[in-house]
Amino acid sequence: MLDVTKIRKDFPILNKDDGLIYLDSAATSLKPKKVIDAVLAYYQDYTANIHRGDYRLSLMASELYDKARENVADFVNVSATEIIFTSGSTASLNQVAYQFGLDILQAGDVILTTETEHASSILPWYQVAKKINAKIEYVPLNNEGLITIENFTKAMHDQVKIVVTTHVSNVLGHVNPIKELARITHDHDGYIVVDGAQAIPHMLIDLKDLDVDFYAFSGHKMLAPTGVGVLYGKRCWLDKMLPLFYGGGSNARFDKQGNITLKNTPEKFEAGTPSIEGVLGLSAAIDYLRDIGMDNVLMHEEELSKYLLTKLHELNNVIIYNPSVKSGIIALNVKNIFSQDVAAYLDHHHIAVRSGNHCAKILNNVIQVTDTIRCSLYIYNTKEDIDEFIRVLKDVTLEKCIDLII
Amino acid sequence: MSEMLKDPMILRQLIMDHYEFPRNHGLVDDTTYSQKHMASESCIDDIVVQVKIIDDKIIDIRFDGVACTISTASTSMMTELLIDKTRLEAKKIIEAYFMMIDNQRYDEAILNEAIAFSNVYKQPNRIKCATIGWKAIKELIEEGEVNE
Numbered sequence A: 001m002l003d004v005t006k007i008r009k010d011f012p013i014l015n016k017d018d019g020l021i022y023l024d025s026a027a028t029s030l031k032p033k034k035v036i037d038a039v040l041a042y043y044q045d046y047t048a049n050i051h052r053g054d055y056r057l058s059l060m061a062s063e064l065y066d067k068a069r070e071n072v073a074d075f076v077n078v079s080a081t082e083i084i085f086t087s088g089s090t091a092s093l094n095q096v097a098y099q100f101g102l103d104i105l106q107a108g109d110v111i112l113t114t115e116t117e118h119a120s121s122i123l124p125w126y127q128v129a130k131k132i133n134a135k136i137e138y139v140p141l142n143n144e145g146l147i148t149i150e151n152f153t154k155a156m157h158d159q160v161k162i163v164v165t166t167h168v169s170n171v172l173g174h175v176n177p178i179k180e181l182a183r184i185t186h187d188h189d190g191y192i193v194v195d196g197a198q199a200i201p202h203m204l205i206d207l208k209d210l211d212v213d214f215y216a217f218s219g220h221k222m223l224a225p226t227g228v229g230v231l232y233g234k235r236c237w238l239d240k241m242l243p244l245f246y247g248g249g250s251n252a253r254f255d256k257q258g259n260i261t262l263k264n265t266p267e268k269f270e271a272g273t274p275s276i277e278g279v280l281g282l283s284a285a286i287d288y289l290r291d292i293g294m295d296n297v298l299m300h301e302e303e304l305s306k307y308l309l310t311k312l313h314e315l316n317n318v319i320i321y322n323p324s325v326k327s328g329i330i331a332l333n334v335k336n337i338f339s340q341d342v343a344a345y346l347d348h349h350h351i352a353v354r355s356g357n358h359c360a361k362i363l364n365n366v367i368q369v370t371d372t373i374r375c376s377l378y379i380y381n382t383k384e385d386i387d388e389f390i391r392v393l394k395d396v397t398l399e400k401c402i403d404l405i406i
Numbered sequence B: 001m002s003e004m005l006k007d008p009m010i011l012r013q014l015i016m017d018h019y020e021f022p023r024n025h026g027l028v029d030d031t032t033y034s035q036k037h038m039a040s041e042s043c044i045d046d047i048v049v050q051v052k053i054i055d056d057k058i059i060d061i062r063f064d065g066v067a068c069t070i071s072t073a074s075t076s077m078m079t080e081l082l083i084d085k086t087r088l089e090a091k092k093i094i095e096a097y098f099m100m101i102d103n104q105r106y107d108e109a110i111l112n113e114a115i116a117f118s119n120v121y122k123q124p125n126r127i128k129c130a131t132i133g134w135k136a137i138k139e140l141i142e143e144g145e146v147n148e
């Protein structure tokens, strides 16, 4: 079990007296003091660039940076040489598309993906497909927006070179069966690239067990600072891949003729000064999550999600788009009121949710609606948060939404 | 008239009415109209505004799209206010509207019902909604002038 009262004390933003009810962790999570302190310590106690100085502070920063990589690797059960620090999921996913996809795809090859993808997962592949005349195909989703193994198997064929899929949908919250998808993809000699942005913060992920080729995630959705993310790739592919950026820190030597000797994986991918504060913050976030226990995180969210769904079902002015979801992402609308108007009304009651189409524009075809309210839960949310959310939802009318602006 | 427009109940009625029964709603398939797709400002509101101008006069305005209450109602009011106006008159009204949204002094009389949005500045996250249709018509009128 997880002690929410204790956890909430760790989050400075939840301890002001403005009564914030934060239900938008899928956009970005709040940050615990431990993470904020890790960032502050870097600036207050050992500011220095990494891997270049011969002095004590630089060695200290470098050591902590390298340890952070090991910590991340350990968290997802892979080797530290397979962890590349990036600026976030978007950067990670673009890097795979351009530096791996462009290289191995040929005209006529198929990129198999889904209609639940986030823009950051699919747009880079649209660009790649355009450049080399590859084809994009979609796995048909079932009527709840889920990829089933059956549908995936049917959609798979020998022209499919790359499978691009999200682990957990940021709109509908469903968890895709990645391990099985990876197995089927590999049976067809394809590669699988997984967007784990919404998965990593909420459940224990063992990348070795999932056996995916690439996996991307962001620090800021898992209690860490913005500006840092991870690209995992199997060592054999990373060794073949060239970096997107060239510059300081990623090469061992170069000469006037333009010969460059790159460092080894993963350093060859990290040209320029990285977000050192971000990486150290990410490591602190992982320590924090590990202390709570990812099983407890998952259990807490599933329990809250179940509670929220039960309460929502009791309201007759609400439509739920993913009633069978188990994760903490719930998509809904209030009947006859546009999502953005409802979100503004909730904001008036200090409740933060997201409205819109959540960067997954092609999902409209699946759930037959252009805009939804997304409520997303995390470790610091309570049943009281949900009760208040339900109270305000029950109460909202078009008139009340309009009254806020007149 | 303007006293009535100070009554919040009436303002609310007005906005509701323009949202539920938007005026000049639905696009026409007619090349004598120029049109503007407003979809890049935010990823929520996505509207198209069409205008037909002959000899400096706004003959017709149409609009359609996916939009919240505030963008729908404010655009609907805009169409009613600007149809049959000359370009110059329209520009004055548009300028007054943006002054109002910006919480500056403006000419209330020419804005008519649109003063229903005079307090939007208190909700900064809704300003885009209250101006999307107005920005479209402003750009359409300006582009029309450049083309001549």
Ligand SMILES: Cc1ncc(COP(=O)(O)O)c(C=O)c1O
Residues within 6 Å of the ligand: A026, A027, A087, A088, A089, A090, A091, A118, A120, A121, A166, A168, A169, A170, A195, A197, A198, A218, A220, A229
């Ligand atoms: C499923 C999914 N993929 C990718 C991203 C992009 O992450 P970032 O903005 O951190 O690069 C997000 C964030 O919204 C997401 O929800």
